[in-house]
Amino acid sequence: MxxxxxxxxxxxxxxxxxxxxxxxxxxxxxxxxxxxxxxxxxxxxxxLEPSRLQSEQSVAGTIVMVYDHHISELPLYLMELQHNFHHDIISTMHVHLNHDQCLEIIVVRGKLNRLRKLHQQIQVQKGVLYADLSVTFLEEQTGEHGNEHGLGHKHGHEHEHL
Missing domain, CATH: 1.10.1220 (Arc Repressor Mutant)
Known part of the structure; x- marks a missing residue:
């Protein structure tokens, strides 16, 4: 064994x-x-359902949303909201589903309570047809750069994380 x-x-x-x-x-x-x-x-x-995890738990995951981009100011609001949470957002992907609807996938990492707040602020917007937060546990590590998110990694070149 x-x-x-x-x-x-x-x-x-x-x-x-x-x-x-x-x-x-x-x-x-x-x-x-x-x-x-x-x-x-x-x-x-x-x-791993977000409702079962502690609010201060470090997690990584996605927020998937579908929204109508013709709703007045919604795309600008969503962009501004994401800028407000830039420390928690790793990456985004934006897909045009049809003439009216966009699918956006936001890859996130951080404290669950902050990610829940971001998700909640997205899902309540008029024109957001779907918004789902999906997460998994994330063990806190201090990487070689000494940052709190464990971003320490080697690419064969030197750089700083903002």
Whole structure:
């Protein structure tokens, strides 16, 4: 047995027949080889829901939004909002879905409470059709540059992080 292998605990779970049939179909569709793998992934996903994490927890993730860019001042407001949270935003991708709608993916890293605030300020805007915050745990590290976000890395050239 490998040293890095986690100890497993067995337990029984009872399902109504229609629910287990749906779950087994889900397992096939997702490509799992057994129920245990699927249940472990579902539990991990549930434990990473932003509502389950502590507000001061360091996290990384995305804010995905769809909005109508014809709504007066909305694109400018969203850009200004992102500038206000520039320390928490790593990158953005903007896609034109059709004549009216834009999809934007914002890659974020920081304290969950700040990212929740950013997400909340986006989702309540008139013209924002969808906004979702998805995060995962982030272990705080001090990188070679000594910054608080653990941005220490080597690219083969010297630079400073702002």
């Amino acid at each position: 490998a040293a890095d292998k986690e100890e497993l605990t067995r337990f029984g779970v009872s399902f109504p027949v229609p629910l287990i049939e749906q779950f087994d179909q889900y397992i096939v569709e997702q490509g799992y080889t057994n129920r245990s793998e699927a249940i472990r992934d579902l539990v991990r996903r549930t434990l």
